[in-house]
Amino acid sequence: MDFEDTPQEAAFRAEVRSWIDANAPKHLEDQLKRANFGDMGITSEDPIQACKAWQKKKAEAGWACLHWPKEYGGGNRTPMERVIWNQEEGIFRALGGLFTIGQGMCGPTVMAWADEETRRRMLPPLASGEEVWCQLFSEPASGSDLAGLRTRAVKAEDGSGDWIVNGQKIWTSGAQNSDWGLLIARTDPDVPKHKGLTMFFLSMKSPGVEVRPIKQANGQSSFNEVYFTDVRIPDSQRLGAVGQGWEVSLTTLMNERLSIGAGMSTGFPQLLSLCMDVEVDGKPAVQDSNVRSKLAQFAVREMGLKYTGMRAITALSKGETPGPENSIGKLVAGATMQDLAMFALDLQGQSGVIWEKDGPHDGRFQAILMRSPATRIEGGSDEILRNIIGERVLGLPGDIRVDKDVAFKDIPTSGRKKAAAAA
Amino acid sequence: MNLDFSDEQKALKDQVRRFLEDRGGVAQMRAVLTSDASYDKDLYKGLAELGVLGAAIPEEFGGVGLSHLDLCVVAEELGRVIAPVPVASSIYLAAEFLLQAGSQAQKEAWLPKLAAGEAIGAFALNEGEGRMGPEKIKASVSGGKLTGTKSPVADGDCADVAIVAAKSDSGAVSLYVVDLNGPGVERRTLGSIDPSRGQAVLTFSGAPAELLGGEGDGWHIATQVMDRAAILMAYEQLGGADRALEMARDYALERMAFGRPIGSFQAIKHMLADMYVSATLARSNCYYGAWALASGASELPVAAATARVSASQAFQHCAKNNIQVHGGMGFTFEYDCHLFYRRANALALALGSVSTWEDMLVDRMTTGNVAAAA
Numbered sequence: 001m002d003f004e005d006t007p008q009e010a011a012f013r014a015e016v017r018s019w020i021d022a023n024a025p026k027h028l029e030d031q032l033k034r035a036n037f038g039d040m041g042i043t044s045e046d047p048i049q050a051c052k053a054w055q056k057k058k059a060e061a062g063w064a065c066l067h068w069p070k071e072y073g074g075g076n077r078t079p080m081e082r083v084i085w086n087q088e089e090g091i092f093r094a095l096g097g098l099f100t101i102g103q104g105m106c107g108p109t110v111m112a113w114a115d116e117e118t119r120r121r122m123l124p125p126l127a128s129g130e131e132v133w134c135q136l137f138s139e140p141a142s143g144s145d146l147a148g149l150r151t152r153a154v155k156a157e158d159g160s161g162d163w164i165v166n167g168q169k170i171w172t173s174g175a176q177n178s179d180w181g182l183l184i185a186r187t188d189p190d191v192p193k194h195k196g197l198t199m200f201f202l203s204m205k206s207p208g209v210e211v212r213p214i215k216q217a218n219g220q221s222s223f224n225e226v227y228f229t230d231v232r233i234p235d236s237q238r239l240g241a242v243g244q245g246w247e248v249s250l251t252t253l254m255n256e257r258l259s260i261g262a263g264m265s266t267g268f269p270q271l272l273s274l275c276m277d278v279e280v281d282g283k284p285a286v287q288d289s290n291v292r293s294k295l296a297q298f299a300v301r302e303m304g305l306k307y308t309g310m311r312a313i314t315a316l317s318k319g320e321t322p323g324p325e326n327s328i329g330k331l332v333a334g335a336t337m338q339d340l341a342m343f344a345l346d347l348q349g350q351s352g353v354i355w356e357k358d359g360p361h362d363g364r365f366q367a368i369l370m371r372s373p374a375t376r377i378e379g380g381s382d383e384i385l386r387n388i389i390g391e392r393v394l395g396l397p398g399d400i401r402v403d404k405d406v407a408f409k410d411i412p413t414s415g416r417k418k419a420a421a422a423a
Numbered sequence: 424m425n426l427d428f429s430d431e432q433k434a435l436k437d438q439v440r441r442f443l444e445d446r447g448g449v450a451q452m453r454a455v456l457t458s459d460a461s462y463d464k465d466l467y468k469g470l471a472e473l474g475v476l477g478a479a480i481p482e483e484f485g486g487v488g489l490s491h492l493d494l495c496v497v498a499e500e501l502g503r504v505i506a507p508v509p510v511a512s513s514i515y516l517a518a519e520f521l522l523q524a525g526s527q528a529q530k531e532a533w534l535p536k537l538a539a540g541e542a543i544g545a546f547a548l549n550e551g552e553g554r555m556g557p558e559k560i561k562a563s564v565s566g567g568k569l570t571g572t573k574s575p576v577a578d579g580d581c582a583d584v585a586i587v588a589a590k591s592d593s594g595a596v597s598l599y600v601v602d603l604n605g606p607g608v609e610r611r612t613l614g615s616i617d618p619s620r621g622q623a624v625l626t627f628s629g630a631p632a633e634l635l636g637g638e639g640d641g642w643h644i645a646t647q648v649m650d651r652a653a654i655l656m657a658y659e660q661l662g663g664a665d666r667a668l669e670m671a672r673d674y675a676l677e678r679m680a681f682g683r684p685i686g687s688f689q690a691i692k693h694m695l696a697d698m699y700v701s702a703t704l705a706r707s708n709c710y711y712g713a714w715a716l717a718s719g720a721s722e723l724p725v726a727a728a729t730a731r732v733s734a735s736q737a738f739q740h741c742a743k744n745n746i747q748v749h750g751g752m753g754f755t756f757e758y759d760c761h762l763f764y765r766r767a768n769a770l771a772l773a774l775g776s777v778s779t780w781e782d783m784l785v786d787r788m789t790t791g792n793v794a795a796a797a
């Protein structure tokens with residue numbers, strides 16, 4: 001039981017630290033320090049280019065996708081070395097946000113399901129940040145119930161073996177910046193819903209792909225609608241067998257929970273300093289007993305998350321595979337951030353309403369307030385995560401599924417009902 | 424970094440678990456609860472023979488000389504079966520007081536007996552309702568004689584020796600070793616929500632008292648020792664929380680209502696998932712505490728309060744929902760649910776209530792230890 005580096009780890013840390021010190025884009029440091037939840041904060045240059053430049057620099061020196069094999073553009077390092085890198089990268093880690101979905105979810109899926117040639121072609125530019133990927137899973141009628149999706153892929157009639165895709169995806173983060181997309185589509189509507197799906201990847205520049213930004217509740221536009229009109233995908237861009245798409249998607253979703261949940265902070269340190277700054281009854285809020293009780297509650301959650309993460313890293317470094325129990329990271333962080341933001345605004349009093357970058361406390365808690373509802377939904381909603389913990393960790397029976405053995409085309413969906421009413 | 428116990432410590436844990444299960448597990452707690460006994464003497468003797476009581480006591484004082492990490496895994500197992508033995512009072516507290524502040528002679532006099540289970544120790548701090556602080560201590564020692572009333576004293580009904588917080592001749596809060604079988608000591612067992620760990624009121628009228636540590640250092644030493652005890656107690660709470668969760672899970676799998684196992688209803692499934700989350704966060708915080716305890720890190724006060732708050736609430740959360748999942752059966756005396764509910768709520772008050780520890784946590788985070796919390 002210790003937090004010490006082994007001599008090798010210490011040597012690795014020293015090497016990483018000096019490389020980062022010599023190469024990081026320090027001119028962005030001040031802006032990154034004032035980043036808020038949902039907003040990287042870079043205004044002095046194009047943030048996308050800033051992300052790509054840092055990733056490229058890392059890749060050239062062998063620091064990109066540390067845990068991936070070298071032949072796929074990675075660093076072939078141990079899980080512990082990756083953790084050390086992340087710690088040392090510190091504030092500049094925010095510049096990796098553009099690649100989280102690609103490197104954290106799409107990459108592992110390609111690695112697990114593509115043939116060798118495809119891996120060698122697709123993975124290195126993903127690792128180096130030259131190509132950005134997005135995840136084309138959710139649809140208007142199928143988010144949690146992903147297997148209920150309706151985007152169709154059918155074999156082209158020209159005998160080319162290509163697939164023709166029609167349909168719509170929604171909430172696709174980063175589609176507007178992406179070169180490639182990981183797409184799950186229905187290839188057989190006559191079998192039960194989980195059985196008729198197939199996974200592909202496609203160029204987002206393909207004719208017939210249209211990306212329309214969605215304005216989010218917090219005012220930003222990081223996710224999109226993506227429309228497919230007779231989009232042609234070569235069969236060589238299929239991942240897994242026809243009809244095996246559900247199984248393939250589980251690789252993505254498992255990695256999604258890990259990468260969203262890992263090492264999430266709830267904003268506690270900022271709350272603590274707020275409590276030293278603002279006053280209650282003429283004294284710093286931190287001296288008020290009500291405030292103290294709440295602060296302690298947030299503290300034990302923040303620390304519980306932190307040390308849960310460290311236990312997971314310990315398991316990883318012993319060669320164990322992180323399991324569904326890691327679902328708790330995002331489940332706890334999402335709800336805690338939201339509660340914490342509401343509490344912080346309460347302490348700010350009527351000024352809590354002000355949301356300006358140069359306003360009280362940089363508008364930080366307001367940004368958390370406005371972005372945290374999404375954390376409780378994206379990548380598996382709170383309720384879906386509780387089901388996962390209940391069923392996969394505690395071994396409780398699954399929910400009763402009324403649509404399990406029904407052919408997909410015969411399942412009622414909300415979208416369809418509406419269509420029927422309109423007709 | 425390695426936030427885990429060693430293979431030897433895990434083996435010790437298994438060994439203690441088997442030992443406790445062989446003796447009947449939770450049935451031992453029920454037996455004490457429903458009898459006049461203040462604790463399970465056979466079990467206590469067995470734990471002493473197993474070397475568990477003396478695990479963290481050095482060999483020169485009759486212990487086994489393992490580390491506090493070993494004591495943590497033992498505590499978790501005691502918590503799982505809500506063992507009806509005065510280990511917390513005698514080992515986490517009395518023995519720790521002697522180890523941290525005792526003179527060579529005091530250590531030699533008491534530690535071998537505590538390790539062997541031949542004597543039981545207790546910590547007599549409280550003097551009535553409300554949050555405890557140094558200003559509330561009225562008991563006093565004059566010319567080596569203690570006068571005053573301590574209530575409640577955990578395991579005060581069966582203890583042979585107590586560490587008593589009292590004012591010295593000069594009025595400074597100090598600690599004293601008092602032989603409870605000597606003259607000038609009266610005790611009365613109190614009714615309690617958890618009679619498997621007795622509570623007593625101790626009345627001292629001129630009982631011989633020997634200073635422990637420096638005069639006037641009493642509150643300081645007590646704070647340090649209670650931090651250490653809090654981490655060990657958190658492991659008991661963690662064991663209890665896990666077991667209550669397992670009971671609820673098992674019942675949810677087997678109990679049918681409306682033609683299906685109740686565990687298939689999301690109201691129950693999600694309740695159990697939330698219990699799992701509490702227990703997992705508490706476990707992680709306990710690991711942090713164990714590390715601080717064993718390494719003597721400067722973060723020990725923060726880690727202790729964190730583990731304490733987290734584990735108290737996890738045990739309370741799991742114990743109350745365990746009854747809920749059991750429906751009407753959960754409210755019968757026959758089912759074990761109430762045993763865990765009693766223990767959870769009693770342990771949440773031992774060493775000071777949750778709100779007291781919340782307050783201490785914030786104090787400690789805001790005085791120089793902010794980095795540790797972030």
Ligand SMILES: Cc1cc2nc3c(=O)[nH]c(=O)nc-3n(C[C@H](O)[C@H](O)[C@H](O)COP(=O)(O)OP(=O)(O)OC[C@H]3O[C@@H](n4cnc5c(N)ncnc54)[C@H](O)[C@@H]3O)c2cc1C
Pocket residue numbers: 101134135136137138139140141142143144145170171172173174223374375377378379380381382383384387399689
């Ligand atoms: C910021 C953000 C970014 C996103 N990025 C992407 C992306 O890049 N790519 C992508 O494919 N998708 C993305 N999503 C979509 C996301 O995965 C879905 O929103 C999510 O899976 C929930 O689906 P839904 O919105 O259709 O809600 P629904 O599934 O309709 O859920 C509505 C409510 O019902 C509850 N519910 C549903 N099923 C159950 C059940 N079985 N038991 C109990 N309660 C249930 C849900 O918990 C929720 O509270 C993103 C979403 C957000 C908010």
Ligand SMILES: Cc1cc2nc3c(=O)[nH]c(=O)nc-3n(C[C@H](O)[C@H](O)[C@H](O)COP(=O)(O)OP(=O)(O)OC[C@H]3O[C@@H](n4cnc5c(N)ncnc54)[C@H](O)[C@@H]3O)c2cc1C
Pocket residue numbers: 678679680681685688689690691747748749750751752754
């Ligand atoms: C103090 C007391 C007095 C009582 N007095 C009487 C009396 O005078 N007369 C009498 O006839 N009965 C009486 N009862 C019985 C009482 O009505 C039942 O205990 C109660 O209906 C719950 O049923 P159960 O105990 O079988 O629990 P179960 O039905 O087995 O429930 C176990 C758990 O599963 C949950 N659960 C069950 N079904 C669902 C569902 N569909 N969705 C979500 N969760 C579900 C429950 O909420 C509970 O948490 C009394 C009970 C108590 C505790």
